[in-house]
Amino acid sequence: MSALSRDEWESLCDGCGKCCLHKLEDEDSGEIHFTNVACRLLNVVTCACKDYPNRRDHVPDCVQLDPDKAAELRWLPSTCAYRLVAENKPLPWWHPLVSGNANSVHEAGASVRGRAISENRAGPLDRHIVTWPA
Structure with missing residues (x-):
């Protein structure tokens, strides 16, 4: 994964919005x-960040995923492409x-989409x- 260019790395994101949901430990x-509660920057209709390039200015604890983090973050959903690639698993058909x-x-x-509410x-x-994001 570390050999991927920035554009290739970003293209792994499927746009599901699951990583932008709040979690409780x-x-x-x-x-x-x-939870089904989305970060205030997530557009719950499009599942896109409203200000992705500047998101950390608005949400300082927003995690910037990189190959090392993708392999170790336990809260990434099981369907997350970053997690799947880190685990050498195939991407789903969708x-x-x-x-x-x-x-x-x-x-x-x-x-x-249609299942999240803004914080x-x-x-x-x-x-x-909820149980469905995992």
Whole structure:
């Protein structure tokens, strides 16, 4: 993965929006719980960041994925292309690099489109725990 150019690395993102959902970690068990609450910068209709180039200016703890992080971040969804490539697993049929269609991730129901709510409207995160993002 480290041999990929920046454009090639960025093209691995399928645009699902799952990594932009808030997660809760159980302090005792370390278990990660996904929520349906999206970062305020995620457009929950398009599943794209509203200001991707400057996102860290608005959300300082937004994680900049790189090959090393993709291999070690436990909270990346199991369908995440960065995680799959790090684990030497194939991309799913609906990934845009496989299907040739940028909308296939949404058509397959593999994105957060129609299932996420902005953090500006959500309220307490513990009321929004879901199982589908993983």
